[in-house]
Amino acid sequence: MPKFSYIAIESASGKDKKGVIESASAEQAALDLKAMGLLPTSVNAAGGGLRAPAAKTGSSGQSGASAAFVPKPEPKAKKKGAPMTLGKVISNQGLAVFTRQLSTLVNAGMPILRSLETLARQERNPAFKYVLEQVSETIKSGGTFSDGLLQHPKVFDRLYINMVKAGEAGGVLGTVLDRLAKFMEKAEKIKGKVKAAMTYPIIIAGVAVLIVSALMVFVIPKFQEIFDGLLKGTPLPLLTQFVLGVSNFMKNNIIATLGIVAAVFFGFKLGVKTKSGKNALDWFQINVPAFGPLFLKAAVGRFTRTLGTLLSSGVPILQALIITRDTSGNVHVAAALNRVHDRVKEGEGVGKPLEATKIFPTMVTSMVEVGEETGALPEMLTRIADTYDEEVDNAVTSITSIIEPIMIVFMAVVVGTIVIALFLPLVKIIQTLSGG
Numbered sequence: 001m002p003k004f005s006y007i008a009i010e011s012a013s014g015k016d017k018k019g020v021i022e023s024a025s026a027e028q029a030a031l032d033l034k035a036m037g038l039l040p041t042s043v044n045a046a047g048g049g050l051r052a053p054a055a056k057t058g059s060s061g062q063s064g065a066s067a068a069f070v071p072k073p074e075p076k077a078k079k080k081g082a083p084m085t086l087g088k089v090i091s092n093q094g095l096a097v098f099t100r101q102l103s104t105l106v107n108a109g110m111p112i113l114r115s116l117e118t119l120a121r122q123e124r125n126p127a128f129k130y131v132l133e134q135v136s137e138t139i140k141s142g143g144t145f146s147d148g149l150l151q152h153p154k155v156f157d158r159l160y161i162n163m164v165k166a167g168e169a170g171g172v173l174g175t176v177l178d179r180l181a182k183f184m185e186k187a188e189k190i191k192g193k194v195k196a197a198m199t200y201p202i203i204i205a206g207v208a209v210l211i212v213s214a215l216m217v218f219v220i221p222k223f224q225e226i227f228d229g230l231l232k233g234t235p236l237p238l239l240t241q242f243v244l245g246v247s248n249f250m251k252n253n254i255i256a257t258l259g260i261v262a263a264v265f266f267g268f269k270l271g272v273k274t275k276s277g278k279n280a281l282d283w284f285q286i287n288v289p290a291f292g293p294l295f296l297k298a299a300v301g302r303f304t305r306t307l308g309t310l311l312s313s314g315v316p317i318l319q320a321l322i323i324t325r326d327t328s329g330n331v332h333v334a335a336a337l338n339r340v341h342d343r344v345k346e347g348e349g350v351g352k353p354l355e356a357t358k359i360f361p362t363m364v365t366s367m368v369e370v371g372e373e374t375g376a377l378p379e380m381l382t383r384i385a386d387t388y389d390e391e392v393d394n395a396v397t398s399i400t401s402i403i404e405p406i407m408i409v410f411m412a413v414v415v416g417t418i419v420i421a422l423f424l425p426l427v428k429i430i431q432t433l434s435g436g
Helices: 026-035 094-106 112-122 127-140 145-150 159-170 173-230 238-250 254-271 275-287 291-312 316-326 333-345 353-358 364-373 376-435
Strands: 003-010 016-022 039-044
Touching: 003 026, 003 291, 016 254, 026 039, 039 094, 094 173, 094 376, 112 127, 145 159, 159 173, 159 291, 159 316, 173 238, 173 376, 238 254, 238 353, 238 376, 254 376, 275 291, 291 316, 291 333, 291 376, 333 353, 353 364, 364 376
Parallel strands: none
Antiparallel strands: 003 016, 003 039
16 A cells, blocks of 8 residues: 655644555545544655645546645744733633633644634734744644743743643643633632622722812811911810821822822832732731631632642642642742642651641641542542632621721721811810800
8 A cells, every 4th residue: 555654733732743654545544644633734655755746637537646635734924023011911810711711622622733723813812812823833843732831931820831731741631721720710719709808998998098188188278277267376186286287288298198108009019029028918918817817718728729730630749839839829828838848858748747837727737638548639638628718708708797897987987086176176166256
């Protein structure tokens, strides 16, 4: 039988593969390659250094012996530079949607390259579309999907890349993508609930600041004119003097006031980016009353779900602990996981070192030990994560119900203090007029 040299793409890994196949014709060779799980890009008669020419049809209507199957190449688009972006190329929620779509296509039997090209065509975000096109080009050049992801570390973090790499190594990329999509969807759901718990007090505090500012700039100066006209030479109460002083400063120095507010805001933003500032903020988050347990539960849930997902995907325990440490989002949790990694590296299990950190609850460490003893650590970690996700839900509900009366009392105290400061001189004015 005739021999044909071919270049094809493996459906599972997306790698290029070259070889020789025996078949009755080039068309049949292409069909045989597809049956083997390969996507042929060129099939040539063996022995030729170039692609064989298309079949020539003689007077009898039969093809010549040198016929070869050469798929029609797609027209190449002109290369474009990366679009300018402000901030992240794609949001975490958008990346979760992409991962879910990609896992669906791959699990349906579509090759990874074709799946990426399909998603790239329908992508509306030009920056992320460019990233997908670059990843596709890497696969076409003979690289793997994870090789393409490595070129875009600002879009795909270490957790994402290592899970994909483990899926490629085990030949279960579709399964791993499905786990990764579920992980990201769960993480976004929890993050959304925590943000929702923080949004309400921030809005109330913002409204309180606007109300107090309006009183200071527009209302209190009117009262000062009354006091100056009716209480000439009479000293005002200390509380009233303080409120009038703040009002005068804000009214006469609006630019300076806005500058102070901006300096405090940007100073805080820059401060938390320093090592000491980040340490202080992360410690405050997990220790502040009311909100501390919520942030700690969210951190524990993220840790257990990340580690469980990595282990179930085939990532080694030491590498999984490093990835989990780097994606923990809290420097104190990261330091604890670093100590756990060092002790596991020395041959210990995970449960005892976790307990020694004094950060993770006893229930977590006990369930981890049980999981290690039964050989079902990934499943146990996922179960812990589900439990803590429910606890975060309950904590968000309870905190939201507590915050409302607290913020109302806070606004009442602030506005009430201003009202008292203004009415103390009014009482003296009434007494003066009554005596006159």
